[in-house]
Amino acid sequence: MNQRYTSPACPPSGLPNRLKSLSLLLLILLTALPALAQQVLPRISVATRSDGLGYVLRFHFTSAPDSFKVFQPTADLIQLAVYADDVVTDDTQLPPPGETIQAVVANTIPDGAGFNIQLAAGSYYLARAYPDANQRHLLVALTRASQRDLAILTEGMQPINWNPPDADSLAAADETGTLPDAATLDSLAAVLPETETPSRDFNGRRLRTVIIDAGHGGHDPGAIGASGTREKDIVLTVAKKLGDYINEYLPDVNVVYTRTDDTFIDLHERGRIANRAQGDLFISLHTNAVTQRGAYGAEFFFLGVARTESALEVMKRENSVIALEDPATRTRELTEEELILYELTNVGYMTTSQRLAEKMDHQFTQRAGRRSRGVKQAGFIVLFQASMPAVLVELGFISNPSEERYMRTERGQAILASAMFRAIRDYKVALEENGNY
Template sequence: MFSQYLLLSVLGCLFLLQPQAQLQAQDNILDRVSVAQRSDGQGYVSRFHMSQPVDSFNVYQPSIDLIQMTLYSSKIDTTEINLPEQSQIYDEISFYDIPNGIGVDLYITKDKYFKSKAYHDANSDDLLLGLTTTNKIDLEYVTRDMEPLIWSRLTMNAESLLVDDTDAIPDNQLNSNSDYDKFKDKLKFDVVVIDPGHGGHDPGSIGYKNVKEKDIVLDIAKKVGGYIEEHLPNVKVIYTRDDDTFVGLKERGSIANKAEGDLFISLHCNSFSSRQPHGTEVYFLGLEKSETALEVMKRENRVVRADNDTEQKELTQEELLIYELANSGYIASSEHIAGMLEHQFDDRAQRRSRGVKQARFVVLYHASMPAVLVEAGFISNPSEARYLTSDYGQSIIASAIFRSIRNYKKKYEKSQHFNTK
């Protein structure tokens, strides 16, 4: 209840601040964040060096290792900001654009516990964040039952981004024919295979706060399937796994082939040694052209067996060539649906898109149909891990995937009918 009240308060501030924000002609530049120990030895003070005073601010502490702030002012510029390279109190500081201001995530170093309070500096335009040392038990009591703010919720209307028809492809932009209904049963797109990666003894990537890739992708897969069953009732949904079980890479393709699938979507989450990388990636089968694609391929082709040993296979260029010669139509269709997914993630879901790429994924190789692999985000990034473990974030990602499937289905069926004339 408290977090809901805070969110409503934050949104209320946005509307109250709009007239004042419009009067300010220049950007408010935040060029530095510095940290100093308090003179009484009871904590620290973080100084946000501003070129103008902020209009208002809020501080929210949803967990013992995270402090979140909202700073409201017309166009706060953080492009040239300097952050402390080494800090005794912060692991990371991240900034997010929100209406009329910015959101800030401050991740506290392990085994440090602070109560937080923000206030204007009396002698400058700066904003100060006071951190008072406390103990873990007291802080856990204060932050219990709180949920972190997901900054994208302040920039998007969640309902409008869930399943709707506002971006469906209009009939007049497709190959239309008045006799389409007579032939649709012959040309129908009626089976989608959804493949939640990993499972069982194979957790996939382990992210921030030990979140597991296998759990996140299973939740997203079921949401995608639910949207299809509700809004495309004539399309059958096949899961390669619908619970926490392990399925081998070749077996996943076999399941899709036996179901005579029209589209195969394999769902995964990315990870990296640094917490900084974030964003979605969409892959289709081919020869990787970058080191990052190569690393993703190696990771997703890596299968953890029940005996904790690992087995990894890399497709050769000869195998890819043979596949492309025999399945050129699948490759082209896979690239097409990958582009649709990227558009939905970037334009509608407002997630940072890292592009459409190619890689030698074994799971795609064994699916004899258009097939793509989706990396929904980096669970090594704390903010993205929060987003992907939240019901809201999973719903947005699942809805973007659903809309891509819906648009691809419609275009596929129209074009197939056109080609039969």
């Protein structure tokens, strides 16, 4: 939006020069504010690598983006998600079509921009994204690879739809009974479960029991959104949908819930339920919340010492539930020494948990079209109590009005549950095919 500044009336001749200078400085700052809020991308350039093994695409951002992630769904398509406030690509100078890199297309996505990098058919390159030394520019390096390498990497992958149907349009369709158009149905079909698990050779290891833990409950509502949506209600509904998908499409897997109604369960008891059921996986569902309403995206945690400040904050919020427990049986806080000892003695569980979290991260971004803030580790009490691979999922920020609306809709809940189901299904296939988990 253009802003017009009207100069004030001329000050009295006796006004000190210092006040005049301050007024001029204020005028300059006011004029510059809109530009400062924007993350501008003037151009994207392409260069041949000095080692002759491929190419480098340089995204000439004027300031460093918050985060980024590269995807490679097919051999001839590379997709880059860049997250930052108010990314401006309208006037970005794109590289001309080349023999290998045939096109670069920019798309607007929530909290950032998505780029499609189209390669020529028969060109095989692996992509890696990293910041330049100046920390402003983003580089995507393409390294020559074999057709077999790309086939393994892209098997079962689908391109990201940068503009999936939004929660409001889906909710409106539900309320009016109006069926979505063909394009919307195609988008939904891409994220809902498939009806069959691919057959694989069995190696003797099985995924028999999955424990699904809906966080909070009873007198603990969890986080509450601006519209009054309660975390405990969202996660219970999504937990049941996830369990329904497993029961329908993986009938040989037993599903156990830590709660099936609006009941408060102590953190240590949730782990005991999982252990008594001899669970093979423990999935704890939550929604995130911060005072910054613009925060957006899912997060996936496995147990360990928190490595980042943001992971530590999420851990503190989820562990604070112990204040609502009966003082006589209250779960105690974990010490850093206990977490370090856990890391040293449970490498297998940690590795498996991290891989499952990465599969969920992949499904949320690649198939469900949701933003992910990545896979992290932190000292969650509820994960510590479960003697099995365990992942805590923050489905999204209930403090963000847009994500709150999305998680409140039946379709949004189905898509989130479906993404987690696909990750569990893929984990099961990998486990029973070669036992490398």
